[in-house]
Amino acid sequence: MGLLEELAAKQIERRDFVKFCAAVSAVFGMPKAFAKDIAFAAEAATKKPAVIWLEGQDCAGCSESFLATLNPSLAELLLGTISLRYHETVMAGAGAVAEEARLKTMEEGGYVLVVEGSIPAADDRFCTVGGKSFKEVLTETAKNAAVIIAAGSCATFNGGIPGASPSKGRGVAYFIKDKPIINLPTCPVKPARLVATIMYYLASGKAPAMDKLNRPLAFYGELLHDNCPRRGQFEAGHFLQDWNDPAQRDYCLLLKGCKGPKTYTDCAKVWWNEGANWCIGAGAPCAGCSQPEFYGGFSPLYDKQDIFNGVGKSVNIDTAGKALVGVAAVGAVVHGAGRLVLGNKDKK
Amino acid sequence: MAQKIKIDPVTRIEGHLGVTVEIENGKVKDAWSEGNMFRGLEVLLKGRDPRDASYVTDRVCGVCSGSHNWASALALDDAFGADVPDAGRLVRNLILGAMWLHDHPLHFYHLSALDYIDVMAVAKYKGNDPGLKAVRSKIVKLVQAGDTAPLTPRYAPDEWNVSDPELVTTAVAHYLQCLEIQAKAKRMAALLGGKIPHNASIVVGGTTMYPTMQTLDAYRGILAEVAAFVKNVYVKDVVTFGTGPLLKLATSNVGVSGLNYLSYGGFQNSSSKDDMLLPAGAILGNLGSIEKVDPEAITEHVAYSWYDGDAALQPAQGETAVNRDKDKAYSFIKAPRYQDKAMEVGPLARMLVAQNETLMGLVEKGVKPGAVARHAARALETLTIVDGVTKWLDELTGMVGKGDVKIHDDSKWNVPDSSTGKGLTEAPRGALGHWINIKGGKIENYQLVVPGTWNMSPRDKNNVRGPMEQALIGAPVPDAKNPNNVVRIIRSFDPCISCAVHIIEPKTNEILKFQIG
Ligand code: SF4
Ligand code: SF4
Numbered sequence: 001m002g003l004l005e006e007l008a009a010k011q012i013e014r015r016d017f018v019k020f021c022a023a024v025s026a027v028f029g030m031p032k033a034f035a036k037d038i039a040f041a042a043e044a045a046t047k048k049p050a051v052i053w054l055e056g057q058d059c060a061g062c063s064e065s066f067l068a069t070l071n072p073s074l075a076e077l078l079l080g081t082i083s084l085r086y087h088e089t090v091m092a093g094a095g096a097v098a099e100e101a102r103l104k105t106m107e108e109g110g111y112v113l114v115v116e117g118s119i120p121a122a123d124d125r126f127c128t129v130g131g132k133s134f135k136e137v138l139t140e141t142a143k144n145a146a147v148i149i150a151a152g153s154c155a156t157f158n159g160g161i162p163g164a165s166p167s168k169g170r171g172v173a174y175f176i177k178d179k180p181i182i183n184l185p186t187c188p189v190k191p192a193r194l195v196a197t198i199m200y201y202l203a204s205g206k207a208p209a210m211d212k213l214n215r216p217l218a219f220y221g222e223l224l225h226d227n228c229p230r231r232g233q234f235e236a237g238h239f240l241q242d243w244n245d246p247a248q249r250d251y252c253l254l255l256k257g258c259k260g261p262k263t264y265t266d267c268a269k270v271w272w273n274e275g276a277n278w279c280i281g282a283g284a285p286c287a288g289c290s291q292p293e294f295y296g297g298f299s300p301l302y303d304k305q306d307i308f309n310g311v312g313k314s315v316n317i318d319t320a321g322k323a324l325v326g327v328a329a330v331g332a333v334v335h336g337a338g339r340l341v342l343g344n345k346d347k348k
Numbered sequence: 349m350a351q352k353i354k355i356d357p358v359t360r361i362e363g364h365l366g367v368t369v370e371i372e373n374g375k376v377k378d379a380w381s382e383g384n385m386f387r388g389l390e391v392l393l394k395g396r397d398p399r400d401a402s403y404v405t406d407r408v409c410g411v412c413s414g415s416h417n418w419a420s421a422l423a424l425d426d427a428f429g430a431d432v433p434d435a436g437r438l439v440r441n442l443i444l445g446a447m448w449l450h451d452h453p454l455h456f457y458h459l460s461a462l463d464y465i466d467v468m469a470v471a472k473y474k475g476n477d478p479g480l481k482a483v484r485s486k487i488v489k490l491v492q493a494g495d496t497a498p499l500t501p502r503y504a505p506d507e508w509n510v511s512d513p514e515l516v517t518t519a520v521a522h523y524l525q526c527l528e529i530q531a532k533a534k535r536m537a538a539l540l541g542g543k544i545p546h547n548a549s550i551v552v553g554g555t556t557m558y559p560t561m562q563t564l565d566a567y568r569g570i571l572a573e574v575a576a577f578v579k580n581v582y583v584k585d586v587v588t589f590g591t592g593p594l595l596k597l598a599t600s601n602v603g604v605s606g607l608n609y610l611s612y613g614g615f616q617n618s619s620s621k622d623d624m625l626l627p628a629g630a631i632l633g634n635l636g637s638i639e640k641v642d643p644e645a646i647t648e649h650v651a652y653s654w655y656d657g658d659a660a661l662q663p664a665q666g667e668t669a670v671n672r673d674k675d676k677a678y679s680f681i682k683a684p685r686y687q688d689k690a691m692e693v694g695p696l697a698r699m700l701v702a703q704n705e706t707l708m709g710l711v712e713k714g715v716k717p718g719a720v721a722r723h724a725a726r727a728l729e730t731l732t733i734v735d736g737v738t739k740w741l742d743e744l745t746g747m748v749g750k751g752d753v754k755i756h757d758d759s760k761w762n763v764p765d766s767s768t769g770k771g772l773t774e775a776p777r778g779a780l781g782h783w784i785n786i787k788g789g790k791i792e793n794y795q796l797v798v799p800g801t802w803n804m805s806p807r808d809k810n811n812v813r814g815p816m817e818q819a820l821i822g823a824p825v826p827d828a829k830n831p832n833n834v835v836r837i838i839r840s841f842d843p844c845i846s847c848a849v850h851i852i853e854p855k856t857n858e859i860l861k862f863q864i865g
Binding site: 048058059060061062063064065067068070073074075078079080083161162164165166187188241242243244246249256272273274276278280281283284287295299300301302303 | 391396397399400404407411490528532534536538540542544546554558566758
């Protein structure tokens with residue numbers, strides 16, 4: 001069904017919205033009734049909730065990822081659900097007109113603040129917007145925000161890729177200490193997570209259950225490696241060596257640098273671009289983009305890492321016990337598997 | 349009396365850009381462009397595993413996502429001596445092709461259209477088309493609720509804004525429709541790239557994605573829908589506006605740069621490296637004459653940039669030593685020049701180099717290579733990409749059908765001890781080059797010369813302004829509070845600033861007469 005008809009048929013628009021709310025509550029493992037609460041909260045609000053979206057040291061990839069949202073339709077989201085007051089890549093106004101929109105919303109208060117990109121810790125002047133340092137823009141905009149969502153790897157933890165540069169990009173939590181911050185790492189942010197988190201917050205007025213790194217457990221509660229469809233190959237000691245060999249197509253990517261055994265994310269279950277594919281599905285090793293070690297601590301990306309010494313240090317503390325048990329087992333298997341691989345090589 | 353105004357931030361572009369223009373007698377007399385961000389990706393690559401470069405540089409830009417990844421992989425292919433197999437080349441082309449099909453329409457509808465239409469004219473729509481009526485009620489509802497973000501606030505419409513309710517409502521309907529189409533085009537790229545933005549599957553030597561019939565069928569399905577949108581909606585809208593309400597603007601000199609154009613060529617069509625869907629070539633002042641590109645003629649000037657020295661260096665020898673106190677300098681963007689000339693890059697440059705029939709026809713009829721022509725060229729190029737992608741998809745489907753699929757040169761996966769490489773290709777925004785030096789198996793130096801640097805560059809040591817600065821001069825700005833033409837010209841270049849800026853700092857020492865939106 002095309003968007004225009006969708007817009008024309010009000011009933012359907014409403015039904016889709018409720019369906020979307022049901023999906024949101026399912027994502028967070030909430031009871032069905034919660035969907036109604038979300039729908040109700042969104043409808044009861046006389047005004048659409050205001051959202052300010054700031055971009056620091058970014059590439060606009062998280063904005064692009066947000067724009068890749070297909071379900072609910074982006075048009076419904078942008079025109080019907082939230083009031084996106086400030087977003088450099090999308091908004092109509094520019095220059096002072098844009099700045100005024102931000103200041104006005106800040107005065108109203110109670111908005112959702114989404115932050116994309118890192119903040120340079122080496123020198124405030126490495127990122128400025130409208131003549132002000134981005135750190136200043138962030139600090140003043142954070143003041144009256146109801147909640148802050150740090151979207152993507154750059155805005156979280158050690159600043160993702162810019163974190164490894166001389167600019168020392170760092171995540172929002174390095175600078176804002178007195179507000180609830182929800183971290184949604186991955187490079188870029190996963191649109192479904194972002195939209196669901198905004199909706200959850202709007203409906204419940206609070207952040208969802210989170211791990212010690214302030215990542216919602218619903219998305220980051222489990223180790224990628226535990227859910228990876230290639231896990232069986234890993235156990236069997238089948239590691240991909242040549243991308244051309246159809247027989248190896250589904251082999252484990254550990255030797256190509258996969259960080260799955262250290263990475264907390266639902267990527268294996270919830271694929272990208274509305275279920276089109278995901279990194280490992282495309283034969284690419286997981287780069288661990290949802291972890292604080294990304295990128296500097298995970299480089300080089302395409303070489304097998306010594307994952308077994310470091311795992312204990314990097315795991316999500318909440319589930320460390322389970323992970324460590326898993327790690328011991330994993331270590332044993334890989335040890336054996338490694339021998340298998342080498343053994344095969346020797347025979348050649 | 350001359351009056352300086354500064355637009356910062358310039359929105360609906362990629363990255364943080366500020367533009368200052370001097371206005372005299374209702375026209376732009378002079379212009380300066382500056383970027384405002386430093387991420388230092390080239391610096392962070394030093395000492396790392398060269399294979400990381402294609403992953404890291406993909407993050408230079410999330411909008412033309414994949415382009416840097418591609419240029420970097422080409423540079424690495426060159427340095428590693430890798431021979432990308434045909435299926436690997438086709439998978440790369442299909443990922444990038446889909447990204448261009450996402451990027452060009454998105455630029456037109458979401459980043460530019462609001463400069464040309466008076467959105468609020470939708471409320472006056474009197475027709476009976478149910479789709480358009482729905483759009484009207486949607487917008488009217490927003491107006492009644494007193495909340496029209498993100499369509500407002502904006503500059504007041506000027507004489508060039510289209511306010512015919514039927515046209516405007518159609519455009520807004522297409523704006524909404526294209527929100528969905530651009531997301532679907534990304535989905536198409538993700539089928540082979542793993543995820544979008546920031547695909548995961550393009551690496552040195554080829555790609556990691558082994559295509560299956562099922563994947564290619566899914567790709568084909570979305571392509572049909574996107575291609576129909578491009579042909580029946582996007583191109584039609586560009587023609588309708590360009591030859592209708594915007595004809596006067598199209599035939600004026602608003603936004604014309606210095607008539608020098610450059611294309612490295614992009615999308616290798618066959619196993620021959622010279623067989624490109626988008627041809628390479630340089631135009632030096634004469635639109636009908638195409639010269640062969642000589643990469644040796646590329647230098648980067650820093651006379652007016654905050655970097656040490658005055659020398660114009662080859663990119664492979666490029667340096668980025670910041671000097672914030674440098675006299676005369678006003679930008680951290682370098683100034684690449686070709687034979688010491690400021691070259692415009694991007695769809696207009698490529699379609700002129702390709703001597704695209706439709707575009708050349710328009711030029712003959714009096715359309716100037718300015719702001720409107722850039723949009724027309726972008727639309728025509730999208731048609732070319734649709735054709736290319738369709739052909740590559742058929743070819744790859746044939747290979748998969750025969751089980752003859754080689755996607756990666758695995759014999760060259762290991763890092764060479766020392767080597768150099770360059771990758772020259774085209775991004776949606778223009779000519780893109782990556783240069784790498786490898787020493788001791790690690791990256792010794794990495795340099796990017798990107799479309800934004802070509803187009804947004806400051807003056808060079810010969811005092812030649814960058815193409816966008818040139819294009820801004822003469823633009824009518826009857827009302828300094830509403831510099832619509834200035835942002836129209838800036839956006840027609842589809843600026844991508846986060847990649848243009850090697851190192852950037854805020855401007856702290858210049859007092860502008862006044863600052864407006
Ligand atoms: S190492 Fe990576 S590819 Fe292998 S099973 Fe674990 S997550 Fe999957
Ligand atoms: S699979 Fe790994 S690299 Fe890919 S998006 Fe998920 S966490 Fe990031």
